[in-house]
Amino acid sequence: MGTWIKRIVGLLALAVVVVVGLALTKPDTFAVERRISIKAAPDAIYPLLADFQQFGKWSPWEHLDPAMTRTFSGPASGEGSVYVWKGNSDVGEGRMEIKRAEPPAKVLIKLDFVEPFASQNMAEYTLSPKGAETEMVWRMTGPMPFVSNTNPPTIMLSVPALLIAMAYPWAKRVVSMPQAVLGVAFSFGIPMAFSAVQGGQAWSLEAVSAAVPPHAWWLLLGNLFWVLAYDTEYAMVDRDDDLRVGIQTSAITLGRFDVLGVMAFYLVYLGSWALLSQMLGLGHVALLGTALGAGQALWHYTLIKDRSRDGCFKAFRLNHWVGLAVFAGIALALALR
Secondary structure, eight states: OHHHHHHHHHHHHHHHHHHHHHHHTOOSEEEEEEEEEESSOHHHHHHHHHOGGGGGGTOGGGGSOTTOEEEEESSSSSTTOEEEEEOSTTTOEEEEEEEEEETTTEEEEEEEEEESSOEEEEEEEEEEEETTEEEEEEEEEEEOOOGGGSOHHHHHHHHHHHHHHHHHHHHHHHOSOHHHHHHHHHHTHHHHHHHHHHOOSOOSHHHHHHHSOHHHHHHHHHHHHHHHHHHHHHHHHSHHHHHHHTOOOHHHHHGGGHHHHHHHHHHHHHHHHHHHHHHTTOHHHHHHHHHHHHHHHHHHHHHHTTOOHHHHHHHHHTTHHHHHHHHHHHHHHHHTO
């Protein structure tokens, strides 16, 4: 048994070294390019690129969701033309705007995705005549925020963060509350955010300590209890399945005290962040956000008290509003300073 544990730890350490090593070589931007030759003149192709309402004639992406909603604004074509869409999980939600149009050679589009994830990129179409054909080049560029593009203290913190995240699947077999492992993994972004903003260029534990103040670690600890709260709600949904599979969860460990445990986790999370906000001088505005979060936590009690799958899943699914309320109170308090 000890040999297998050593092998697993060794493989995890090797994986971390490989991932961090690869990340260190990555640039802070990406570029993707595709080319195609079209049997048509640039003058015939350009109008299809400079007019968003013509995209349906040639773009396969336009047909992934027949019910997708489209809104066009600005000029009918060319610079300033805007296309906003919203659809299913295949197309997501976003906005395109033509930032530069050079007929019949080039169209530059600013592409902003909202769903399934937020991103801001630039897409460029370039048309070049090649005899009887036209070579069209599509090129997309955008930011690629690897942790390696921050600073040494943040990169150092990313190593234990990655190890903890990788350990989570195994934790379900050996830890009675694996949600705590997940909570640490999720919450490690807090000290890493402090380090990314305040860190220097030294590779040392002293540099990490200087970049990450003590209250960042207390925020991590408090946030851990938020993860315990909402992920226990989710574990309550899957309790019967998890028992059959034979994995451990906080809902199984807490047993008949699961609802009480969730509310206690909320109390520790909201109470610790409220206390820290006052110690950091954020005043009553931050407390207002915490109070709104507490109100939602009480509403969650009404959803989970009967332990129905639908109620527990709804509480889990809507939990981001608890965090948003706390965040909004802190952000507003800082803005009013």
